Amino acid sequence: MSTSDQPIVGISVERREETPAPIDVILRDMQELTEGIVETVRHSLVVLDGEMRIIKANNYFYETFKVFPRETEGLFIYELGNGQWNIPRLKELLERILPANNPFDNFEVEHDFPHIGRRIMLLNAREIHLRGTRLKRILLAIEDITEQRENERRKDDFIVMASHELRTPVTSIKGFTQILQHRLQKQGDQSSLHFLIKIDSQLTRLMRLIKDMLDLSRIQTGTFPLEEQTFDLYELLHETIQAIQGSLTQHTILLDAPRHLPIYGDRGRLEQVFVNLLTNAAKFSPGADRILVHILQDGDSAIVSVQDFGIGIAEAHQERIFERFYQVSDTTQKPFSGLGIGLYLANEIVKRHNGHMAVQSRPDQGATFFVILPLAREKEHL
Amino acid sequence: MKKILIVEDEPDIVEIMQVMLEDAGYLIETSNQGNELQQLDAHLLPDLIILDVLIYGKDGRELARYLKSQPQTMHIPILMVSAHPMAKAEAEALGVEDFLDKPFEMEDFLSKVAYHLQENGATGA
Numbered sequence: 001m002s003t004s005d006q007p008i009v010g011i012s013v014e015r016r017e018e019t020p021a022p023i024d025v026i027l028r029d030m031q032e033l034t035e036g037i038v039e040t041v042r043h044s045l046v047v048l049d050g051e052m053r054i055i056k057a058n059n060y061f062y063e064t065f066k067v068f069p070r071e072t073e074g075l076f077i078y079e080l081g082n083g084q085w086n087i088p089r090l091k092e093l094l095e096r097i098l099p100a101n102n103p104f105d106n107f108e109v110e111h112d113f114p115h116i117g118r119r120i121m122l123l124n125a126r127e128i129h130l131r132g133t134r135l136k137r138i139l140l141a142i143e144d145i146t147e148q149r150e151n152e153r154r155k156d157d158f159i160v161m162a163s164h165e166l167r168t169p170v171t172s173i174k175g176f177t178q179i180l181q182h183r184l185q186k187q188g189d190q191s192s193l194h195f196l197i198k199i200d201s202q203l204t205r206l207m208r209l210i211k212d213m214l215d216l217s218r219i220q221t222g223t224f225p226l227e228e229q230t231f232d233l234y235e236l237l238h239e240t241i242q243a244i245q246g247s248l249t250q251h252t253i254l255l256d257a258p259r260h261l262p263i264y265g266d267r268g269r270l271e272q273v274f275v276n277l278l279t280n281a282a283k284f285s286p287g288a289d290r291i292l293v294h295i296l297q298d299g300d301s302a303i304v305s306v307q308d309f310g311i312g313i314a315e316a317h318q319e320r321i322f323e324r325f326y327q328v329s330d331t332t333q334k335p336f337s338g339l340g341i342g343l344y345l346a347n348e349i350v351k352r353h354n355g356h357m358a359v360q361s362r363p364d365q366g367a368t369f370f371v372i373l374p375l376a377r378e379k380e381h382l
Numbered sequence: 383m384k385k386i387l388i389v390e391d392e393p394d395i396v397e398i399m400q401v402m403l404e405d406a407g408y409l410i411e412t413s414n415q416g417n418e419l420q421q422l423d424a425h426l427l428p429d430l431i432i433l434d435v436l437i438y439g440k441d442g443r444e445l446a447r448y449l450k451s452q453p454q455t456m457h458i459p460i461l462m463v464s465a466h467p468m469a470k471a472e473a474e475a476l477g478v479e480d481f482l483d484k485p486f487e488m489e490d491f492l493s494k495v496a497y498h499l500q501e502n503g504a505t506g507a
Contacts, residue, residue, distance in 0.1 A: 164465050164466055167485060168392065168465055170485045171398075171484040171485035171486070172392075172394040172395065172398065174487075175394070175395065175398030175399075175485070175486075176394075176398060178402075178487070178488040179398065179401050182402075182405065223468075
């Protein structure tokens with residue numbers, strides 16, 4: 001099969017006419033633009049036919065893999081190099097694209113490539129339907145993410161090390177604070193005790209920040225273990241609320257829930273989710289005096305809602321608040337402290353339990369956060 | 383009086399644990415490397431060992447493995463402590479009785495210690 005005169009999107013070359021009609025000018029400009037994009041982007045792009053033969057690749061592809069068109073064009077993709085793309089799962093994904101228009105994203109290949117060594121590549125692929133010729137093509141985009149991964153790993157190593165180093169002095173301060181608290185309590189020195197309780201509660205806050213930082217990094221690296229067991233959701237919320245209530249001076253948390261809703265999951269991690277929602281509820285409702293917690297059973301799921309009567313969240317922010325490092329910044333609102341990782345972590349934990357989170361809110365009318373979790377199946381019951 | 387050995391190389395942490403435990407009425411010995419454990423007479427053995435996962439110049443995990451393999455010491459409950467995020471799973475794999483994350487709450491620390499001393503006494507070991 002000849003590859004040079006096959007019309008491919010943005011790649012075929014048309015003959016120049018003497019007096020082009022405006023439509024041709026537009027078409028040629030578009031052609032030029034497309035070709036410009038294909039050759040300029042810093043991603044490797046490959047066009048395949050339905051047989052998985054390479055019709056064309058862009059400059060960036062040749063630069064990245066240090067190969068030439070003559071050893072690439074016309075070959076089956078599986079034959080390239082030392083068989084780097086000859087992976088059963090990739091083959092399956094590629095061959096599913098054309099029959100039913102099934103694109104795929106983020107297929108990861110780690111391989112020892114000829115000329116360039118061990119690299120990690122991320123692949124996306126789409127169908128291109130050329131209606132004029134009734135031809136179907138596959139556009140394959142390849143991104144080298146080796147360095148990005150290496151940087152992520154370094155960053156994660158740093159965070160793990162930093163959190164460990166931070167924990168050592170905090171352990172000392174925390175320990176001595178508690179010994180002093182204990183002794184002052186015995187001596188009945190209430191006014192000094194008051195200061196120590198404040199130091200202790202700030203330390204708890206500092207520890208939570210360190211822990212969040214570490215969890216964040218573990219989620220990024222995929223080393224976030226869950227210790228799963230069956231437990232009662234009511235009991236967990238009851239205990240969590242009692243613990244949080246102690247640190248609240250202004251808000252009363254009211255729980256309305258049926259007992260005995262068995263959940264199979266990591267009790268400590270889910271506690272972390274509810275601690276986050278309850279502390280947020282208090283933090284973002286400085287003028288309110290109550291927080292409502294409901295648990296409902298809905299079929300095979302439990303729905304926990306945490307409702308506050310605070311500043312609320314504008315619609316534009318609602319979809320983004322579960323993103324990492326996202327913080328609602330609004331010139332009309334007073335800034336709130338925080339790293340912008342609490343809700344991200346909560347959502348990630350809930351997702352790892354096959355659940356999901358949602359929010360309902362209007363500015364100045366408070367916010368309600370929902371955590372939807374599957375109930376434990378019979379065999380997971382205690 | 384129950385005797386507890388603290389194997390930890392951070393002087394502040396040793397002091398904190400020692401004061402907390404002495405205030406609670408235990409007899410405390412401390413060691414920064416745990417070497418003594420390999421030469422102790424049977425009647426000098428502690429009722430509980432608190433062992434840091436990473437002690438200077440030596441790996442607390444190796445010491446735990448050794449203690450759990452020796453007939454004279456295998457029955458002594460070990461409470462491992464660490465500030466390292468991955469240490470808990472490792473400690474569990476070593477077969478030690480319990481694990482405590484640093485930083486810890488005094489209450490959690492004392493209740494874990496009390497629990498294992500009670501268990502130990504009850505089994506008559």
